Amino acid sequence: MKFLWVLTLLLLLALTGMIVRAVRSERRLREQNRRLEEVIWGTNAGTWEWNIETGETVFNARWAEILGYTLDEISPKTAATVRALSHPDDMKRFDRMVLHCFRHESETYECELRSRHKNGHWVWVLDWGRVVEWTPDGRARRMSGTRQDITVRKEAEALLAGERERLHTIFELMPIGIVLIDRDARVVECNSAATGMLGVARSQALARSITGQGWNAFRPDGEPMAPRHYVGLRALAEQRPLHHRSMEVRGPRGSLWLRVSATPLDHPRYGAVITHTDVTAQRDADARLRLAASVLGQASEGIVVTGADGRVVEVNDAFTTVTGFSRDEVQGKTLEIFESELHPREYFAGMRRAIRAHGHWQGELWSRRKDGEEYAVMLNVSAVRGLRGRTQNYVALLSDITPLKNQQKQLEHIAYHDALTNLPNRALFTDRLQQALAQCGRRGRQLAVAYIDLDGFKAVNDTHGHNAGDQLLVMIARRMRKVLREGDTLARLGGDEFAALLVDLESAADCEPVFERLLRAAAEPVAVGDLGLSVSASIGVALFPGQNAEPGFDAGQLMHRADLAMYLAKRTGKNAYRFFDAQAGCS
Structure with a gap:
């Protein structure tokens, strides 16, 4: 009996020791797992475990997060699912590395491959793994490893490779x-x-x-x-x-x-x-420039010599006289020194294209002198080629034609403007009306022509003389011009007759406020010396498109309709405006 009691006590002591050791072992295991989890968390890596026999796979949350999923969204959790998410071009290399591990040819594998993100794009990952359990006959049973997102690194590598390629290309070219x-x-x-x-x-x-x-x-x-x-x-x-x-x-x-x-x-x-x-071409060009330098200063035309790159290397004194710029101020600059807002950009682009394609360009050019004053030149640019056909220099000759162009402008102004009021005359008004008629069809808008005749002007002219009448016309013309909209035209047709062109109208109602302002401008008294002169205006209006305005309707027909409407305004009391209406007998 005593023996059984001792044996039981010994068994209890042994069991207690085993329990204590098991508890301590479990604590150590939990501590190791905690430390392992902290290490994995610190590396921001996903973990996985693959049962090779069943195909089942276990991931941690980070593995799924790399691909934009939660663990619950990945189903089924099998090797086939992992394979379906992987880029097919990378699987052959991946399979080869895993096979090396299965054959005991490599203890671990490390493979960079692409996996499909939940949003549809590819993510570069680094997979590391090893066989952690074998069957008794030496076959791989279980494998585990980690996965890291290396997309940023791969993008940086691709950027670096592209930069190297670009630098090499630049180096070669x-x-x-x-x-x-x-x-x-x-x-x-x-x-x-x-x-x-x-x-x-x-x-x-x-x-x-x-x-x-x-x-x-x-x-x-x-x-x-x-x-x-x-x-x-x-x-x-x-x-x-x-x-x-x-x-x-x-x-x-x-x-x-x-x-x-x-x-x-x-x-x-x-x-x-x-x-x-x-610098062969440059040396040859320098030699020719030295030869040409002796004649540059004697030429009456402005001369600009540039290198093959289009940058100025020499100008003569006549160039400075025309442009106001000295040699030092333009040396090293391109022919863009002639460019200004006085021409559209396409004008200069066409000039450069012609020079590149044909080695020559000639034409009139408006630019600005150093002090900002506008000037015009006849510019002739030619390429100078060497024995090998290469362009070595460009020579530009410029003749100042500013006085001639100013004279032409004055003559054109005289031809198209009324000498007394400085308003457009009948010829310019007709030209603008024809252009406006052509644009109406394209824009789908209306225009109006107003024929204006001053009421009582003849009496003023006969009573107070032509000088008073002229001053009255000038003042009324100035007032009427001010009340028009921007883009509209007021012209003097002759005597006391004027015409107004109103464009870009949506309807007839748009122009009525303008005609009210014209009537008030004409009726307001005008002080001429000690005299207070008063007249009024009768205005006839024709719209286009309007009544019976068939295709081919021209400016003369529209002016005729406005003239008829003006006479209707005079017959019905003057100091008024009337629209052309064929049915009302206006025609």
Whole structure:
């Protein structure tokens, strides 16, 4: 009995120890899980576990969140669902990596692939995984891993790759020849412009010393240039920039003059950068410019000489006389110095297109002098080409035709305006009416022509003389012009007869307030010296489109209708306006 009691006590003690150890083990496991969750949370990674035999998959909330889902929205939670969300182009690589793990060829896999977001776009993710349980016969049973959103990184990588490609393209397309050498003076990189100028193939130049390139180079004095005098080698040896050194390279297609500059670089791979600019055309142009400079100052026409890039290199004194700008003020600028708001932009764009396409443009040009005054020139721009057909310069000749154009303007004004009132005359009014008639059909709006005759003007003229009558006409014309809308036209047809053109009307009612204002403007007394002169006006109005206004209805017919309506206004009491109405007997 005592033995059983001791045995029971021992069993209880053993069981208690096992329970204590189990509790402690569970606590440690919970602590480990807590720490693992904190680590995973800190990495912002999603976790997954895949039962390979059943296909069932377990995710955490972050895994679903990366794709814009909640855990409840992903169903069924199987490997097939994961595969359906993955980009098909990435699955072959993914399958190959997982297979390596299944075959014990790799302990883990790490794969970048795209997964479809809930909103429809692709998200780049980094999947990491390993087999965590095997079957007794060595087959993978369970796999687990993590998933991280690397979309931002992939976009940055794509942006960087694109930027590198753009920089390489710019490097290759630059007209300046660029050669990069290392600290041992070996060519590390060069662009197409450089190999073309120096007469060597890129494959031959790379990795060879700059002293062994075999360039057929000469100094400005015509003597061969020793390799030790190459600008790049000197800049590297002296560790200081050297700029704008001249070098001639002779080849089968002739010689090129190059302007060479070199700058040492503080870089582990590159020792110095050397630039080569082809200045052959510039040297040729400079020679011709020196020859032409002697005649520039003697020409009576303004002359502008630009380089091939269109920038001014020389002007003569006549140019300064015409424009007011000195040589220093325009040197280095383009022919845009002639552009102003006096022409539409397309006018200058057409001029530039013609010069580029044909090497020549001639025409009249209005611009502004330095002081802002308008001036007109007859401009003749021609390209000067070298022996190889390349444009080396542009020469612009300009003749000041401002006095002639001003005289033309005065003559045109006289031809189309009334000398007394300065209003448009019958010819200009008819022209504007014809244009307005053509626009009416396109815009779907109406216009009105008002024929205005002053009542009682003849009596004023006969009683007080023509001078008083003229002053009365001038004052009434000024008043009537002020009461019209912007865009409308008032003209003097002759004597005491005027005409008004009202455009862009929606209906006849739109113009009635204008006619009321015209009547008041005409009837208001006019002070001429000590005299107070008064007249009134009778106004006849014809609308277009209006009654019986068939296609082909012209300005003369509309004026005739307005004239008939004006006579109706006079017969019915004067100081009034009447609309043309064929049915009322106006015609």
